[in-house]
Amino acid sequence: MPSTTELEDAGIHFSGVSIQKMQNQEQEEKNKFDITFDNATKKLKIPTLEVQDSTEREFRNYMVYEQFFPSDKPTYFVDYVIFMDHLINTCKDVELLRKSRIIDNWLGNDEAVTNMFNKLGDCIYYSRECFYYKNIVIQVNKHCETKCNIWKWKAKLMKDYFNTPWSPISFLAAFVLLVLTIVQTIFSLLSYYH
Missing domain, CATH: 1.20.5 (Single alpha-helices involved in coiled-coils or other helix-helix interfaces)
Incomplete structure (x- = not known):
């Protein structure tokens, strides 16, 4: 899957969604990872993630738990980190996600968030068949690979020449x-x- 800047150039818009606290813990867990892509509006909606000093440690612990104690539930944390690792390659990617209110950065700079997700995504085993965001990745890739992608040149034109x-x-x-x-x-x- 392309990075955030590449997706923006292809005409995909990003939107942060605030997480409502749920009564049921399993429902709340699912809500944190409820990423959606609307093909009609070309909008990728991702719940807002507050990145703090403890975020990397917490993600690593949950990921280890999911990988060493397999269950019939989806591996939400592993799949979320893989998805975000694909989206984040550079500081510019984090900046776009921050401006879209997907990432609430408490670490101070975008490079720290970039390094965090790139390190978290290293050496992780995940199943492509059971990947929680498989359908979203397929839809996004399909949009980016269309031969006559009018959205791509229109978005690039608007971003480069008509930004004011x-x-x-x-x-x-x-x-x-x-x-x-x-x-x-x-x-x-x-x-x-x-």
Whole structure:
């Protein structure tokens, strides 16, 4: 699966979802890892994760527990870390996730979060067949691999050239000037030949 910046370039938007506390612990656990992808709006919704000093230690402990004591339940922590490790490759990826309110960074800088997820994702065994986010990864990859991906060039154009409110106004003014110049040239040629 591509990283966050690559997904953004492909037209996928990110949105953080706040976690409501549930009465049932199993339901609360599922809610923490409830990542969804809406193919119509191209929006990937991920519950907000508060990254603190203890986050890496807690994730490692849960991941060890899931891998050494197998059960019939999905491996939520392992699969979540693998998913986030695919999304996070650089500090820019963390910055985009932070701005989307998916990551609440209490570590101080984005590089620390990047290093944390990249280290957590190293040397982890997981089953692709039983991967909790398998359907989401398939949908996202399918969107990114389409040959005529209009969303990709449109998102890149909007991100690179129309990222401020004045950019479309400047483009419109330049376009109007170009049209007026062409019209003036046509009328000059017509008056010259008549």
